[in-house]
Amino acid sequence: MAAVREGIDTAAGSRFARLIATLRQTLAGTDHHGLWTLTVDGVMAGALFRAGDRLELSLFEGADPRLAGFEPLAREPSEIEHALSARLGGPDRVRLTPVPAWA
Numbered sequence: 577m578a579a580v581r582e583g584i585d586t587a588a589g590s591r592f593a594r595l596i597a598t599l600r601q602t603l604a605g606t607d608h609h610g611l612w613t614l615t616v617d618g619v620m621a622g623a624l625f626r627a628g629d630r631l632e633l634s635l636f637e638g639a640d641p642r643l644a645g646f647e648p649l650a651r652e653p654s655e656i657e658h659a660l661s662a663r664l665g666g667p668d669r670v671r672l673t674p675v676p677a678w679a
Contacts, residue, residue: 612653612672616640616664624653624672631656640664 610626614633621643622635631648633656642663648656653672660670 611675613675614660615671615673616643616660617669618671624648624656 612624613620614622614624614635616639620636621639622633624631624633626632631651631653633643633646633648635643643660646660646663648659650656650659653674657670657672661667664670
């Protein structure tokens with residue numbers, strides 16, 4: 577009976593080790609984000625998400641109308657933050673917060 581129990585514990589240990597290795601590999605990736613929350617002056621206004629090789633902006637109802645029609649041409653969220661803040665007339669008004677893919 578002990579041999580069967582040892583086999584089960586070893587199998588569970590291997591699965592756990594694979595899970596940890598997968599998580600480490602995911603976290604070590606240079607770009608593991610595909611979704612960012614968009615806040616304007618601390619209020620949730622929408623989301624930025626990766627669709628293939630493009631970034632797309634989706635606004636919530638009630639978001640500042642000056643953000644409508646914005647096409648994110650930049651590939652870096654930080655550049656999009658600056659462009660949206662400039663569109664609203666002030667520095668640091670827009671914040672994009674990444675949501676990790678593994679969350």
